[in-house]
Amino acid sequence: MARVQRDGGDDSAPTTELPAVRGQGPPAVNGRANGRGAPIPADKARVIPEAAVARLAVYLRVLSGMAEQGAVTVSSEELATAAGVNSAKLRKDISYIGTYGTRGVGYEVDVLTSEIERVLGLTRQQKVAVVGIGNLGHALANYGGFPGRGFPVEALFDVDPDLIGIPVGGLPVNHIDDIPDICATRAIAIGVIATPPTAAQAVCDRLVEGGVHCVLNFAPVVLGVPEHVEVRKVDLAIELQILSFHVARNAEQRASRRTAAARASSNGEVV
């Protein structure tokens, strides 16, 4: 079976290759002479752990906040605490994409920002299509965070004939039968599925048909896709269930602490 899906809540095992030139041919000139701040040694480890990619995106957001406040340089320690991680981990994450720091000083905010953007492919805008204009789809279509971060929403789709043609967030809704055509002609890079679970697989197939290689799936189903297509899943119910597990666990712990305390006090012990 060539259908795989990477769970959005499980960024552990598989590593992904860094977008660097691959062939063993002539050492690709990287535009900039290999002085200080090289993209990467060009022959060394060419993989970025998936987990590191997720954190790089977090660093990027923290960095943009720091830049707004006029920061010019950051130490790994500052950036790490702001991002909620260990400083060693942060340095290792950054080392995956190159060496841009200055020892004894830290990182230049703007340099680091643009390098992370480069690796994450944010230098060019990634066009997004949203399928399923229900509650969530409406929210996503109107969500300001997407275009503001280089992800312009350029197409909307739904089955409901009452919605077709109605503009949502300044963009008319198209019928899902037009997904392949419109995605192909508008060069949609990322498809967001916010449909009911029953419709998700069919919608996904049409997106793939339209040349979309990356899918963000909000429907609670496991999507089957060809091997070259990347799926990330966001399942709100599952997030709540994970939290529920922690609620239950904490309740148990408190309960067992109570019984332990009760037993201890009935024995005259001091806790």
Added chain:
Amino acid sequence: MARVQRDGGDDSAPTTELPAVRGQGPPAVNGRANGRGAPIPADKARVIPEAAVARLAVYLRVLSGMAEQGAVTVSSEELATAAGVNSAKLRKDISYIGTYGTRGVGYEVDVLTSEIERVLGLTRQQKVAVVGIGNLGHALANYGGFPGRGFPVEALFDVDPDLIGIPVGGLPVNHIDDIPDICATRAIAIGVIATPPTAAQAVCDRLVEGGVHCVLNFAPVVLGVPEHVEVRKVDLAIELQILSFHVARNAEQRASRRTAAARASSNGEVV
């Protein structure tokens, strides 16, 4: 610093304890005699990896779909492919919560369902409050998937005076200043933060003040919380950026394949 946050997109390292009795005291009678289908050996490994918890929730959803179609038993293989995972991993995940399978047959759908529900703390309803009734908050308040899965939304909050008192999804919106009181009196278990990033920390502090121990955070900020509070994060922009990384990587791969092919063909080689 005693403030930690578990990233929703990174469920790898830390393990969490199973909600089992902890003390080394008299072997707790589990209500059911320790015949077939014991919760767990009561002295063996008492931890469920966080990643396994997330998958258990997925199995639960798949199981409920199978139950609707009248299935009585499932093999690990069936369930695994339906959930998009390896069958060995599935069996190991289930073994964390006990031994409920029958060798040569499989698992009873209803037994497995109720046991997973028990471990995930879904036997009792977890009340949810949604803070920030913007686009996303509206969607969450109206989202049918929550109450249908044991997560009734029981309180809504916002700052906007125009929204206070307006019913959204059948529930009136309260002011965020009332978060501590209302959460405490209604015994809210889980708080969902769908506010702008600037307001998120203050809202979170008030939720904690109201006795909420678990938070689902949609705002793109790292929340600081006391140690006993569990935070999960869902950041849509970061999900897109991770996909963007894969778009870029694939583009690079294709480009390098093209150059390789071009080089090969210019050399007269056959690819």
Added chain:
DNA sequence: CGGATTTTGTGCACGCATTCACAAGCGGCT
């Protein structure tokens, strides 16, 4: 009743990710 068949449960090994600890490197100060 015994063997064949099926499927669970798990010991074991491998690989990835995280963390530690330190050498290398840079800037500033005397």
Added chain:
DNA sequence: AGCCGCTTGTGAATGCGTGCACAAAATCCG
């Protein structure tokens, strides 16, 4: 110029999660 303090970058170690492969168990059938 040379030393000192600070911070990066990374080798090495540890721990966790995953997947394999097989023994144990249960059912079915002859």
